[in-house]
Amino acid sequence: MSTGKAQQGKDANIYEQVFDAILEQRLIPGTRLSEDKLGQLFGVSRTIVRTVLQRLAFEGVVEIQRHQGAIIARTTAEQARQVFAARKAVELEVVRNACRHISAVQLEHLHALVWEEQEARGQQDHGRALRLSGELHLYLAEYCGNEFLAGFLRSLVSRCSLIIAQYEAADRHSCPPTEHGAILEAIGAGDEALAVKLMAAHIDHIEAKIDVREKTAPPDLSAIFSKTNKEN
Template identity: 75%
Template sequence: MTAEKCTEEQDQGRDAGIYEQVFDAILEQRLVPGTRLSEDKLGQLFGVSRTVVRKVLLRLEHEGVVTTHRHKGAVITHTTAAQAKQVFAARRALELEVVRNACAGMEAAQFAHLRSLIVEEQAAIDGGDKGRALRLSGELHLYLAEYGGNAFLAGFMRSLVSRCSLIIAQYEATDRHSCPHSEHEAILDAIEAGDEALAVQLMAVHIQHIEDKIDVREKPAAPDLTVIFAQP
């Protein structure tokens, strides 16, 4: 392997590592809509150049979770109420296909891995670590898509799962309960039993429960000061 090739692979590995850290922060809702992603600041935090950071941000922008503004720079994407409904509609359609693919055949080791994620998710819930529980839940859905064998579908799912996490962070209603973690286990049980109809039904209910956690009504904009202080 040439030195140039080695350096290229090291750069790619470094880019991927930074991307994964930012992606995990989105799943854990540590990065929320409107957060500014300064290239200089991220470069300092990760010890890389702005060029490396820019490549990571471009990938995240391609996935729809980062938006670049001309004067403000890169920020975590804000989602309108209409867009939120569209994202969940798209995710529902893809998740049902993910389940169908998974029912076509998964290996025992893959089921074991997914069940270990459920155990970790429950431990995070019991320990009050909401961010970690959210990330593990998202990872379970992503691995299920990957194990289904359709790489394109798995790629689309990555974008939708991260986008849904941002939507929940933006619109989550505090008076609404989280969906039971046991739903993941029931879905896996149905897939492992080869009961496609039941697995699809359970996944549809599960995605609906996730969507039910949010209130996607647009928040009223703050009135203009001119209106507030207008003379009668």
């Protein structure tokens, strides 16, 4: 493997670990992402870490501030409203396209993700359930036949995870566990109107989990990534 390809592989691995930590809400808004600390944790140079952080900044989930470095993005209440409005618009178009283009094999894969998500919920593995839920939406977008929608949604899903981490209300219920399966059933049946209706309700339920408040205690980067790196 060439040096360039090796670096790209390291970039992708670190990016996916940070992205997963966002989906699982282990990284919350305001967390400082030190280049030196991440470089030590992943055993890579600051140059590689900087490349990953720049990619995340381009996607809107990291802010790179002069003299302060990178932090996980915070979102205002108005920005949160706009993000969910944008996500709903994209997700509904994803569903419309999926009803026309998804294959039986792809649909089977999505049903398997739903089963894994439900298993994680049953085991009280909240972080894994959140990650699998996010992956379901991302794979559905990938399978819808429009790569640009898939790209837009990746940024919106990660941003929504941060919004929920920042504003989630403990006294509000999560989405019913049957919603994902019902959406897939409608897509599999080619019932575009029903699939769109179910997805719209699903996004509304996700947004209903939040209220305007803020978590201020940043997590420890070592605690987030050390276990993952030992497993890899």
